[in-house]
Amino acid sequence: MTLDKENVKRVFGEAYDIGLAAASSGAVADYIPELAKADPKAFGMYMLDKNGESLSFGDVGVRFSAQSVSKVIVLAAALKFKGFDETFSHVMMEPSGDSFNSILKLDTRSNLPFNPMINAGAIQTVSLLTDEVSFADLMDFARKLCRDDGITVDERVFRSEFMTGDRNRAIGYLLKSKGVLQSDPKRTVDLYFRMCSLSVTAKSLAALGLILANGGVDPISGERLVSEDHARTIKSIMFTCGMYDYSGKYGVRVGVPSKSGVGGGLTCAAKGPMGIGFYGPALDKFGNSKAAVKAMEHISRELKLHVFD
Ligand code: GLN
DSSP, X not given: OOOOHHHHHHHHHHHHHHHHHHXXXXXXXXXXXXXXXXXXXXXXXXXXXXXXXXXXXESOSOOEEOGGGHHHHHHHHHHHHXXXXXXXXXXXXXXXXXXXXXXXXXXXXXXXXXXXXXXXXHHHHXXXXXXXXXHHHHHHHHHHHTTOTTOOBOHHHHHHHHHHOHHHHHHHHHHHHTTOOSSOHHHHHHHHHHHHTBEEOHHHXXXXXXXXXXXXXXXXXXXXXSOHXXXXXXXXXXXXXXXXXXXXXXXXXXXXXXXXOTTSEEEEEETTTEEEEEEXXXXXXXXXXXXXXXXXXXXXXXXXXXXXX
16 A cells, blocks of 8 residues: 555644544543643554654653553463464453443453453453563563563553552452453552553554554564564454453554553554554543544545544
8 A cells, every 4th residue: 555655744744633632521540549740631642653753742752651552462362472363262252341440241241351452351361461471571572562662561550550540450350250360360450550661652552553454564674573464353352352441442443553552642553554652641431542542543545544444
């Protein structure tokens, strides 16, 4: 797919203005106290394509916690270290239609969490790795997938979530009580918190989107990080489940495999291939970045990036 450079630049410029204007109607997450300190007006947007060409707007260098965007990295790691069959014998791949931290269907409908993009499913997926993969290896994998050696654990966010994350602990213990969690609930939920606290930028999330869009190969270094099959699986699950209980509408309106986090991040694996990363901590009621979603609607519509265009 070839895109006219000038047109791409114009569309991204318009999208930035649309995003900035939308941010004012969102609100930063405050259930993790440290996240409430973010500037609700902040907005950064970065595009990286397979030739290494980029476009950069606003707060692209600001570090913030990946939060649920890390669920993509956790899924990629589980597929890499445990394989497809093993991973999906412990977590399903169905959209839940419920909020990201819901416990409802897990208790009433199914013993296995619906998918790896919601908290229950991510905690379950982490439990496959807790005793098998060192944190240093997970961090190394995250840095490569994001082309960002500056990723570290934001200790303040980690502590803040550690102090307030009882709902996620409840999910961990519920999974244990059902006999499905694959490791100790305390260590597993702590590792989940640590992954959520990885500090990324809009630029790192653009690289993550690009590598997935490019079938798992980093087009700039040439290194394969994710198998082609796994990249297809991850993108499919991002498409159907990546935006929590807004995934259906986002699929229709934007139609680009994407994953959001309550820190304000959004990674998008778009045609081109190109990766688009966002930082916009003012969220909508689903927990998605208000600015990023509005900007992506415009970009996808104007550049015909919907997977069914
Ligand atoms: N760490 C957050 C939580 O578990 C991640 C949720 C999110 O980004 N939606 O609540």
